[in-house]
Amino acid sequence: MNYSARLTAVLTLETLQRHRRPGADVLDEICTREQVSSIDRNLAMNIVYGVLRQREYLSRLLQQFCRKPIRSLHPRLRLILLCGLYQLLFLDRMPPSAIINESVETVKEFGMAKPLQGLVNAVLRTCLREKPHLPGPAESGAAEPPVTNHPAWLVSRWQAHYGFETTRKICTINNTQPPLCLRITSAVDRNEYLRILNGAGIQASPGDMAPHSVLIWDYRGAIVDLPGYDRGHFVVQDQAAQLAVMLLGPFSSQYAYLDGCAGVGGKSLQVADMCEEPPKELMCVEPHPGRFHLLKANFARCQAADTVTFVNKTLEEVAQTRHPPLFERIFIDAPCSGTGIIRKQPDIRWHRRADDIKRCAQRQLALLKNGAELLASNGVLVYATCSIEPEENGAVIERFLSEHDRFSVTDIHSLLPAVAQDFIVDGCFAPLPSTTMDGFFGARLVKVG
Template identity: 30%
Template sequence: MNNINCSKPILIRKGAIRALSQILKNRRHISETISIISKLYNITGTDRALLTNIVNGVIKNLSFLDYGLSKLLSAGRFPSTDATNALRVGAYQIYATRIPDYASVDTTVEALRSLNASPGEISLVNAVLRKFIRKWKYIKLPDDDLNYLSIKYSHPQWLVSRWLERYGKNITEKMLSANNESPPRTYRINILRIAPQDCKSNMRKQGIDFSETVFTEYFELNDKIPVEEFSLFRDGMVSVQDAAFGIPIRALEPSQSAMILEIGSAPGGKTTDIIEKLDGEVKNLFAVDISYSRIRFILENVERLGHPVPNIIVADGKSAPFEAGTFDSIFIDAPCSSLGIIRRHPEIRWHKKPDDILTMAKMQTELIHSAVNLLKSNGTLVFTTCTTEPEENQNAVQTITKSGMKIIPIPDVPSQFLESNGTMAITYPYRDNMDGSFTVRAKKLGSC
């Protein structure tokens, strides 16, 4: 069955099956995959919203769905990739949506048929999904904490085990639950174009529903307006950015007279924040990232906001082309495991492995050593991540101090985010309803 002969409901399920294969097997991002599939099958509007809901829902509930389905399969053996993903697509709709069960099964089975599955697989998926309708409510989860939490909240066992050991069951369960919730739709106001109070006043007059955040220039949009349809975003008045990432720019305290280097600049959210804090004076701001494809995102953001373009350089931050002692301030937006932003990118939980944490930590060490060399005496280093893991956070602090730098307090940040006498800022989704982040600030002593 080709796409022309498929009804839209069938195409949506077909797209979901194909998307899951790309996301889980080839480690593609959900947003990128949905965009490609939607164009391929001409899925738009509310149909695209349903496709996104199904794919996100399967990813967020993968362990639970697989656990329940395994009880209905012979010896718990799953079929081919497409058939397995069809089972997941159908089971998620039965478990978590208001779509009638018969429609969930019929459209999913027909979607699998359109992918040229064998008659045996089509029959199997049809039979298992009909059993799932009757039996999913009676699924009993394991009693032990590790398996119970891993299956209930659909996170890999290695990650649940790490968090149980560090935080205990109560906090771990809160963290896992928060990762499956929808994150706030947070925006940063472009203070070069409009004062925060004026922007918010205009939104109130237009009837736009929003909430304040801990930082004046941020707000959470409560109206479910897609980003691309939000007029303030289109007109360059706001940027999409979680309030947690206002912390490192406050720690940096950008000054027009200071030579500033940002390492790991793409996609440009923090770069544009720095530009705004500099009142648009960018002659001393240098933004470095590793590839032209990533630099493109910085340029797009700068152009949309109407900002002047800073000095943008394609280079590896570990060997940036500058003389020692060039910069007054260096900001490392460090590569990391991204485990603090799982609720925004649910696929991260399935893409990351324990070794990735150690790989990122090694890379961070090299970036820190490079940055220390490029700093002037008494220069400021700000290091930030979007992860929760100590190998990438607290261990980085040790690397910084061993490099002869002094950890110093972070200014202008609410005390609830500060630890270690105000020298480290940490945010958690479950506690702060912000992305998970870590920030530390240090000063270069003498000629270290």
Template identity: 30%
Template sequence: MSTVDNTPRWLAVAALAKIKNGAYSNLQLNQLINEHRMDRRDINLLTNMVYGVIQHRLTLEFWLKPFVRHPHQLDPWVRELLLSALYQWQYLDKIPQRAVFNETIEIAKVKGHPGIRRFVTGVLHQMDRSGLPAFDTIEDPDERLSATYSMPVWLIQELRQQLGATKMEAIIASLNQPAKQSLRVNTALSTVSDVTTALTNDGLTVEPSQISPLGLVVTDGQAINTEAMRYGMFTVQDESAQLVVPALNVQPGDRVLDACAAPGGKTTQIAAQLDVDAGGEVVALDIHANKVRLIGQNAARMHVADRVAATELDARKVQTQFDDENFDRILVDAPCSGLGLMRRKPEIRYEKQLQDSLNLQKIQLAILTAVAPTLKKGGIMTYSTCTILQQENQDVIAKFLADHPEFELQTTPTEQDLKADRTDKTLSIYPDDYLSDGFFIACLRKK
């Protein structure tokens, strides 16, 4: 076997070719890392290349187009090889162009026939001689933004319509910045101070979150490899996601329904606020048995399993197992398009269409409608999504309230008093606001 087979560049090309055929990027990366012995530097390069090419795909394809007449007729691995060479050349300043071109040509030589090697060599040298096309050569303004920020035209147009041109461009520009490594401290077991000390002693650089009082941001080092992570002192969770549970205002003796719970990050955050001796319990639902097991595993790792009842059940059928006015609090962290996660999961931007949001709206409304009778009078139901389109956010709440006059919308609270000057009672966190995930949170009180 050639040594090329084990280099981060070749493994990245292999992963990208599979991801283009529908494989999930994180699963492909984990599989490759587990199958090949690589040091931390090579793992970082592999990860950077895979996510970078996905993130900037439309930009890279725009640059490649003048040099390859029919790029989509190429073998997938050859196309991904050229795109990954472009990504390294344009975005990875520490890698010399000569090294990028030489290894790209070597991969083409080993993995393809002589014609492919000559083709790849010719394309690279022509790009070097001619230079890459400029974005200002694109006449259509939306197509120009699409190529500049690697964002689909439909999403650019929808965000402009909903939020205005300035906010839209700020959002799409921010989504190509690296995602932060954010953690939530497990208050059932530890404190922010103790976790900070433990991670600092392990050589990590940590700073407090500006969004969540339980949040920490690791700016240097890998938190998942620490003893504190294994022991359950914290979990990996985006700063925006940490805002959802505090909005429920959970009390120690509450009976709580987490209607769409997997993988259990918010379930364990709820459970940490409960007192089992006072009757506190969170019923965590998911429709898939394997995900219910995952909720249980996460609850055990976070030392809150005695307060978590992980249950296999479609939230739309909740009344088949639970009586009316059964719960003090209900969380509906609804299935959504996930467009607020594009910084962390870049392939989402190419997979979704507006119709997906409209289809999901029906499911979101069905879940809210199904669980609403099980909430006690005076109880709080919090609805959240990790998307940034109003079809799945404000529109869902408006439709629900129109059909359920027994509920009233309350102002979503945050412990850091975020967006205190907003006029909406709901809370929308956009990816450019704090460089965290996009999130929407609404609090509904049953009269």
């Protein structure tokens, strides 16, 4: 069987209903196994993420067009219909007739009965006919009860923390496709890189918050196909993460730096760029084998591998074995619930559970304590998450400070650009999701004496 984009999308969504796994990982696994083309892979990702972002809205419309309760439909058939509805309503580059025909073909590819092919054809043609009169996502979001496309427990907790109107804005933003955000490295000038992108027909603009950021709008290609990828001209990194790294300042090549949860290396590469000369030491700790491989590959691509020590261990293991000298600067981007990046990873909203947040906070506190053991006197430790949950952010800092009297939160106004000053809340960097930036949290701690 040749795996089309639509069949791949349905299989990915089907897997996500059974397993709490990242959508991109599931999709890549299927595409690699079945040798799905890069074009079909990109379309499948668009469909998968679109259905996840608009699941409640699409489900309500599907119920409107179906004569029977949609819960009685075969789960796979329901997914085929949701994918078809998403394409008809949100993807304007494909002819509607092709979307309907391909959806019917997907039913055939799965070996479903002929009457079900007719059902898919009828429902999608009804949608096409009624499309001019249907309420859009914004109208549905303002209805009573509103269509938020988020689980009720998450909406309720945000309303308790941030109020009704802010919660509505967060949900609305999360239901849209974000721009691709790059940090331009020291290998090229940002304005020059923008000229290169625009010359290649890629719509891009300077980031509005982080000084070295570029936003690419409606990009549907592969990251590796962007100009300058092989030459290390950019790193995929959100503006919020770029601003959080700036909390480590002032930067000096005389300092030893530790990235305690390095991931694929975006923050460490930014540290290397912000030091005028290679730092005294730059250590990247990443225990996950897959991310560790990508971490090393990114440094090699940016021609910076000679400046760093890679450690494929946990931060706890490093804390147990590291002896003086310690680090003057440490960045802990702790694993979290990810509720600040739901827009980019829409599967998070449906996979998270309320008790995940408590478990994350416990792990985050442990990582913060590990980092504290590795910090030199008068050194700076930045604790960060891509969560907007107070239990993972301010509450973790408060508990840590209650047990570590040599540490204190320090002022960060002078370290952030003027346009980012409004994101400082209670002395910490705490933007909520916006049109051009993720939700994030960063606290700058100093170890006294």
